[in-house]
Amino acid sequence: MPDRDLLIGRLPKCELHIHIEGSLEPDMMVALARRNNVTLPWDSVEAVRRAYRFGSLQDFLDVYYVGMSVLVTEQDFYDLATAYLRRAHADNVVHVEMFFDPQGHTSRGVAFDTVVNGLHRACRDARETLGLSASLIMCFLRHLDERDAERTLDAALAHRERIVGVGLDSSEQGHPPEKFRRVFARARDAGFHLFAHAGEEGPPAYVWQALDVLGVRRVDHGNRAVEDEALVARLARDRVPLTMCPLSNLRLRVIDDLVHHPLRRMTDKGVAVTVNSDDPAYFGGYVNDNFRAVAASLDLAPAEIVALARTSFEAAMMSAEERARALERFEVAVREAG
Numbered sequence: 571m572p573d574r575d576l577l578i579g580r581l582p583k584c585e586l587h588i589h590i591e592g593s594l595e596p597d598m599m600v601a602l603a604r605r606n607n608v609t610l611p612w613d614s615v616e617a618v619r620r621a622y623r624f625g626s627l628q629d630f631l632d633v634y635y636v637g638m639s640v641l642v643t644e645q646d647f648y649d650l651a652t653a654y655l656r657r658a659h660a661d662n663v664v665h666v667e668m669f670f671d672p673q674g675h676t677s678r679g680v681a682f683d684t685v686v687n688g689l690h691r692a693c694r695d696a697r698e699t700l701g702l703s704a705s706l707i708m709c710f711l712r713h714l715d716e717r718d719a720e721r722t723l724d725a726a727l728a729h730r731e732r733i734v735g736v737g738l739d740s741s742e743q744g745h746p747p748e749k750f751r752r753v754f755a756r757a758r759d760a761g762f763h764l765f766a767h768a769g770e771e772g773p774p775a776y777v778w779q780a781l782d783v784l785g786v787r788r789v790d791h792g793n794r795a796v797e798d799e800a801l802v803a804r805l806a807r808d809r810v811p812l813t814m815c816p817l818s819n820l821r822l823r824v825i826d827d828l829v830h831h832p833l834r835r836m837t838d839k840g841v842a843v844t845v846n847s848d849d850p851a852y853f854g855g856y857v858n859d860n861f862r863a864v865a866a867s868l869d870l871a872p873a874e875i876v877a878l879a880r881t882s883f884e885a886a887m888m889s890a891e892e893r894a895r896a897l898e899r900f901e902v903a904v905r906e907a908g
């Protein structure tokens with residue numbers, strides 16, 4: 571086996587937890603602010619970078635919502651997603667399921683269609699130019715009320731074939747999944763796959779609710795599930811994947827040191843865990859940086875790293891044939907990497 575970093579670079583993988591607005595790098599943020607005449611509280615790329623010190627999820631979200639205010643036109647959304655998809659391709663990402671936050675845009679007067687048209691076109695072009703498959707998952711902002719989420723779902727129904735799923739993100743504490751019970755039931759009836767952030771800062775009870783009240787098929791983060799043995803057993807038994815994001819957890823102080831990251835404790839109990847970047851422009855690393863950081867801190871063996879990348883294909887929303895083909899290519903790449 572080659573050394574750990576080389577192996578990580580060579581492994582094909584899926585990225586299943588990326589907020590596209592969180593891939594907005596400071597230089598693009600400043601350039602788009604100029605292009606659209608948007609005033610930011612920061613006057614240079616360096617000043618933007620200095621704002622990236624967070625004590626909690628809410629600290630980050632306050633900066634994140636200001637940052638996304640530079641996204642106005644369909645071309646802005648296209649450029650943002652295209653830059654991310656090229657960067658992901660360089661990390662050997664072959665399949666992306668991309669979150670976006672429509673309410674962060676419609677609340678500023680940007681049309682839902684503008685957002686989806688730009689992102690969808692970037693995904694379609696990436697398939698042709700990079701050979702990478704990419705799909706869109708719309709998230710509801712959980713700090714807003716369910717009626718706002720209902721209106722967002724109504725808007726999404728006109729784009730049903732361009733959006734594969736719905737998720738739940740933003741401020742977790744005090745906004746339990748059950749707050750969105752009805753809108754998730756409607757989304758399921760409309761054929762969307764269901765996801766939710768849970769157990770990032772919120773308690774294990776929120777992960778239970780995501781499973782049993784919302785009926786999600788994958789949990790984003792899920793760190794705090796580790797505090798509840800019965801919950802870990804449930805995740806393992808039902809092979810409910812967790813999309814974990816080590817550098818995000820470190821930067822948002824969900825953990826104080828990567829050596830304490832629950833990833834290994836989860837995989838040891840049979841939970842399907844994947845490694846992802848969350849908001850790479852804000853947290854200091856794309857997906858391979860996340861693999862490298864957690865592999866070094868937890869001293870992961872090559873076989874464990876390979877297993878994490880393999881799990882990303884098992885956790886992805888692919889048809890049985892797509893998955894079989896992708897896994898076949900994955901095993902070839904593993905043999906070549908060795």
Ligand code: HPA
Pocket residue numbers: 589592627634739740741767770818848849
């Ligand atoms: O890490 C996150 N958690 C919750 N909401 C988010 N929105 C963007 N990133 C995040």
Ligand SMILES: [Zn+2]
Pocket residue numbers: 587589739767790848
């Ligand atoms: Zn997230």
